[in-house]
Amino acid sequence: MEKIAFTQLKEELFHEKMDNGLEVYILPKSGFNKSFATFTTNYGSIDNHFKPLNETEFSKVPDGIAHFLEHKLFEKEDGDVFQQFSKQGASANAFTSFTRTAYLFSSTSDFERNLTTLIDFVQDPYFSEKTVEKEKGIIGQEINMYDDNSDWRLYFGTIANMYHQHPVKIDIAGTVESIAGITKDMLYECYNTFYHPSNMLLFVVGPVDVESTMKLIRDNQNDKEYNEQPAVERKFDEEPETVAKDKEVLRMNVQTPKVMLGIKAINVNQSGLQLLKRELATNIYLEMLFGKSSPLHEELYEEGLIDQSFSYDYTQEQGFGFALIGGDSAKPDELMESLFGILQKSKAGTGLNEESLQRTIKKKIGSFLRSLNSPEYIANQFTRYAFNDMNLFDVVSVLEKLTIEDIREVAKDLISDERMTVCQVLPK
Amino acid sequence: MSIASDTITEKSGYKLHVVRTDKYKTNTLVLKMKAPLTKEDVTYRALLPYVLQSNTSKYPTTPELRSYLDDLYGAGFYVDVAKKGEYQIISFTIDIVNEKFLSDSTPLLEKAFGLLSEVIFNPKKNGEAFDSKTVSNEIRSLKQRIQSISDDKMRYSATRLVEEMCKNEPYALEASGNLQDLETITPESLFAYYKKMLSEDEIDLYVIGDIDGSEVEALADKYVSLQEREPVRLPRDTGKAVEKEKEIIENSDVKQGKLNIGYRTQVAYGDPDYYALQLFNGIFGGFSHSKLFINVREKASLAYYAASRLESHKGLLMVMAGIENANYKQALDIIHAQMKEMKQGNFSDEELAQTKAVVKNQLLETIDVSRGLVEILYHNVISGQDISLDEWFTKTERTTKEEIIAVGQKIQLDTIYFLTEAEVQG
Structure with missing residues (x-):
């Protein structure tokens, strides 16, 4: 077991790689x-084309599997694991993202x-046709619930709109039609391919005893038999740099129109520090242009183009990356034009100055520290970062080193x- | 296990609550202003905090105010308007990094107090009116926010249920106000309301973090100055008895039907049988081991969400489920059957023990988050009670099956609301 200390943050992280390849991290938090x-398994909705365990050919699986x-x-x-957890006073949940499937619980006792229970249920699948x-x-x-949700649409x-081929464009839950074809054998095939401990990470945070927790996990894993398994081979079709479609209008039962502008990133096969720097720099760039302390945000607000729902974000992982900017707007076309204008001008440096960079860095450091109040944030983000060879606790040092040249480079x-596209939801 | 409690000090015009804990990397200030929910004031109160958070006399534009927050290591500053029972509550929250986690050691807590004071007591104004540009921007923004509630169909159907169920009661009003009243608000009338609010509202200030009680008190004395008042406290009222059950079916182009059901419980936070009601709700529909989840979702495969929750101060129990339009009757039958099972006491000791454990877990988890802790402590302010968390835990633990069955006898179905695409066969 290794100990990694973050002195300024007053945190200590413990790490051990189990014999079967499982990565385990424990972050003790007293007072909670x-x-x-x-x-978490390194397997999400985009992993729909791969070589199943012990097979030599690639195969495709249904969307949403x-x-x-x-x-x-x-x-x-013998029943539902939710029952088991609640008998033990815990609350359990799970989620699937583009790149990960995570199982989790929180508890204040036992x-x-x-x-x-968490480790055992994830490592012991039981699927039947019924x-x-x-x-x-x-x-x-x-799926129907999300279909009625205009923000999700x-x-x-x-x-x-952005992607021609990449499966990030497919809804995580699939469609009613695509899931109709799922069988128990397909589930076992995906399970056996992606749920090997060497493709997974276990993160524990809370008022726990590090030694005994690590021992419990070690003993649990040593009691189970796993053969060594090679890394999963996944296949992604060639994705053009340009967007697939530059505009789409959805008609829904809404009163206020909604607009989202998407920017598709290139050179997205990054990982480690390079990816961390790209993601942070791009988010700083967006914050400098569109944050509430920016005069550009003020103009958009005063002109009635945006309201409190306006937001912006950049995300990137292996093979895809995009910025999304938008919100509710009574003037969806004018907002779109204004956003295009601001982004184009930023290429010449408009809106990107040293003073605002330093302020934005401070803001990001503060909000990062605030996030560390949340055990959920730490566990989820740490795992996401680790699957992309990044370290969550490097965030502050990378932020501190960003220069205005880095930000102009991003623009x-x-x-x-x-590589820009727009989607609008308009009233019927 | 740490169960936090607040040290309360009576100040002129408000109460100061201090909670010391070293588990956070930030210190949090929450100022709460409470007044009865009324038709006349509801939209004023919905708009006011958004005008106040836009700018101040010292920081006359939003970019200036927000730049100052960024400089304070991205201090979080949020406003919120909520309905709790028949009160409308405005909250101002500032969440600021504790400087001991920074290489820079400027004392930030005082800056947070200064900022809160600036926002609340020193707005940008012209004589006896708010800045008119700010007001018109925020009116427009609130209008869109009100509209977006009905654009979200899950929220819309929950709102419609309350409107129908509590017709002619203040509780039918939405905390975010309404479009008709919004049209009539002027910079002058809003300013007049602001002064009324400052002099009449019941005000509580919570300060949470790794802080020193006497330092906090000195800061509060320096930055908060309010006159004495006698806040309006509503008589305890959990609403009328049900005379006739209502069923309301409305059409909209939704892919999924949204079913919402409201019951009256006649029991509110502070009542001796509140703990039993909380457990009743837990066994019935509050969790993923509850009867609704098991029977509507897991057994009948009718829904993705099927759950219930309590409105603890108004004494309402609300069920919500998203179902296929055609499955209305079947879903309703299953839900009614579960309610009947509950009232007849058809639940096991195991279900009860399970529910006690998760209710306790949920409370402990909520108080791990500083804003969650404030919400829990604030129940006492809303209800005029003084219930400690320890008491809450002990009484929940001691609740018997008989008490849960007894509280079940008070629960009456009031209104069924269904938002659906097609005509429904009755």
Whole structure:
């Protein structure tokens, strides 16, 4: 077990790689009532084309299967794991993102028993034809719920505009049609390929005893038999640099129109410090232009183009990266034009000065420290960072070193007409 | 296990609550202003905090105010307007980094007090009126926010249920106000309301973090100055008894039908059987081991979400489920059957023990977050009670099955609301 100390932050992180390849991290937090653990596989909705375990050919699986598998893992021959957790006073949950599937619980008592339940249920799948069929109704309602949500439609509409091939454009839950074809054998195939401990990470945060927790995990893993497994081979089709579509209008039952501008990033096969720097620099860039302390934000607000719902974000992982900017707007076309104008001008440095950079860096450091109040944030983000060879606790030092040249570089690399797209949700 | 409690000091015109803890990297200030929910004031109160947070006399534009916050290591500053029972509560929150985690050691807590004071007591104004440009911007913004509530169909159907169920009661009013009243607000009338609010509202200031009680008190004395008042306290009222059950079906182009059901419980926070009601709700629909989740979702495969929650101060129990339009009858039958099971006491000792454990877990988790802790402590202010968290835990633990069945007898179905795409066969 290694100990990594973050002196300024007054945090200590403990790490051990188990013999079967599982990465385990423990961050003790005294004073908190709650312990929180996430058990995450490096497998999400974009991983739909891969070589299944022990196969030599690539194969494609139905859209939404990673999310479907997440639902089904909770069900066992003798009932539902949710029941087990609540008997032990814990609350459990799970989520599937583009690149990860995470299982988690929080509890304020019986921590070791709950941790064992978490590890064991994820490592012991039970799928039957009957329960797979039953789940289709439940997930069908989840899909319908999102279909009625205009913000969700706007978000996925924008991503779908950007990508020709990349599966990030597919809704994480799939469609009612795509999940109809899922069988128990497919679930086992995905499970066996992606849920090997060497493809997973366990993160524990809370008022826990480090030694005994690590021992519990070590003993638990040593009791289970795993053969060594090679890294999963995934396949992604060639993705053009340009957007697939420059505009899409969705008609929905809304009163206020919604606009989202998407910018598709290039050179997205980064990892480690390079990726960390790109992500932070791009988010600083957006904050300098569109944050509430920017005069450009003030202008948009005064002109009635945006309201409090306006937001912006940049995200990048292996093979895809995009900025999203938008919100509710009574003047969706004018907002779109203004945003294009601001972004284009920023290539020449407009809106990007040293003073505002230093202020924005301070702001980001503060909000990072604030996030460290949240065990959920730490566990989820740490895992996401680790799967991309980054370290969450490097954020402050990378932020402190950013220069105005770095930010101007971002503007030049990111902004290009043929990589921008707009999605609007307009009243029927 | 650490159960935080607040040290309360009566100040002129407000109460100061101090909670010391070293678990956060930030210190948090929350100022809460409470007044009865009324038709006349509701939209004023919905708008006012957004005008105040836009700018101040010292920071006359939003970029200037926000730049100052950025310089304070990205201090978080939020406003919120909420409905709790028949009160409308405005909150101002500042969340600021504790300088001991920074290489720079400027004392930030005093700056936070200074800022809160500036925002609340020193707005940008012209004589006896707010800045008119600021007011018109925020009116426009609030208008869009009100509209966006009905654009979100899950929220819309929950709101419609309350409107129908509590018709002619203040609780039917939305905390975010309404479009008709918004049209009539002027910079002058809003300023007049602001002065009324400052002199009449019941005000509580919470300060949470690794702080020194006497230092906080000195800062509060320096930055907060209010006159004495006698705040309006509403008589305890959990609403009328149900005369006739209502069923309301509305059409909209939704892919999924949204089913919302409201019950009256006649029990509110502070009542001796409140703990039993909380457990009743937990076994019935509050969690993923509850009857609604198991029977509507897991067994019948009808829904992704099927749950219930309490409005603790108004004494309401609300059910919500998203279902296929055609499954209305079936879903309703299952939900009614679960309610009947509950009232007849058809739940096991195991379900009860499970629910006690998760209710306790949920409370402990909530108080791990500083803003969650404030919400829990604030229940006492709303209800005029003085219940410690320890008491809450002990009474929940001691609640018996018989007490839960007894509280169940008070629960009456009031209104069923269904938002659906198609005509429903009755």
